[in-house]
Amino acid sequence: MKLDVQILDERLRAQMPAYATPGSAGLDLRACVDAPLTLPPDGWQLVPTGMAMHLADPGFAALILPRSGLGHKHGIVLGNLVGLIDSDYQGQLMVSAWNRSPTAFTIEPMERIAQLVIVPVVQATFRLVDSFEATARGASGYGSTGLG
Numbered sequence: 072m073k074l075d076v077q078i079l080d081e082r083l084r085a086q087m088p089a090y091a092t093p094g095s096a097g098l099d100l101r102a103c104v105d106a107p108l109t110l111p112p113d114g115w116q117l118v119p120t121g122m123a124m125h126l127a128d129p130g131f132a133a134l135i136l137p138r139s140g141l142g143h144k145h146g147i148v149l150g151n152l153v154g155l156i157d158s159d160y161q162g163q164l165m166v167s168a169w170n171r172s173p174t175a176f177t178i179e180p181m182e183r184i185a186q187l188v189i190v191p192v193v194q195a196t197f198r199l200v201d202s203f204e205a206t207a208r209g210a211s212g213y214g215s216t217g218l219g
């Protein structure tokens with residue numbers, strides 16, 4: 072799909088977020104900070120990505136997700152766990168970077184800190200009903216299957 076994007080930080084122009092391989096699902100987002108940013112253990116900061124996008128179609132959203140390597144090796148995940156970008160949002164994409172590890176971690180300027188995935192969305196309307204058509208599961212959940 073073609074997506075309207077604005078560059079808000081000129082440094083990004085030479086290193087735009089891109090799919091790393093033909094099969095990549097995520098575009099890596101860069102930390103557009105002016106100086107190295109050290110997150111102490113359990114510290115978090117809102118990090119600008121230097122770009123804005125307008126998905127425009129309510130049939131799409133974007134998700135900001137952690138990068139696996141940073142999350143697993145260094146504990147750098149997201150303060151909001153997942154960032155949800157609405158199709159009508161036009162502001163700068165921001166990453167809530169959270170250091171959940173016991174060790175300080177320094178984010179370098181223009182480092183790839185998170186990834187963005189475009190996903191399809193269905194907006195539902197509610198139809199109010201008094202009962203549902205019966206299913207095998209019904210209201211059972213929370214580990215209810217496979218018992219006995």
Ligand SMILES: O=c1ccn([C@H]2C[C@H](O)[C@@H](COP(=O)(O)OP(=O)(O)OP(=O)(O)O)O2)c(=O)[nH]1
Nearest residue numbers: 135151153154155156157160163164165166167
């Ligand atoms: O990690 C994130 C999460 C959100 N956003 C932007 C895009 C999104 O469309 C907007 C609002 O996000 P959300 O709806 O999750 O936050 P909210 O706390 O409900 O704010 P609002 O009242 O503005 O909807 O903030 C980001 O840039 N990064």
Ligand SMILES: [Mg+2]
Nearest residue numbers: 155156157160
């Ligand atoms: Mg909201």
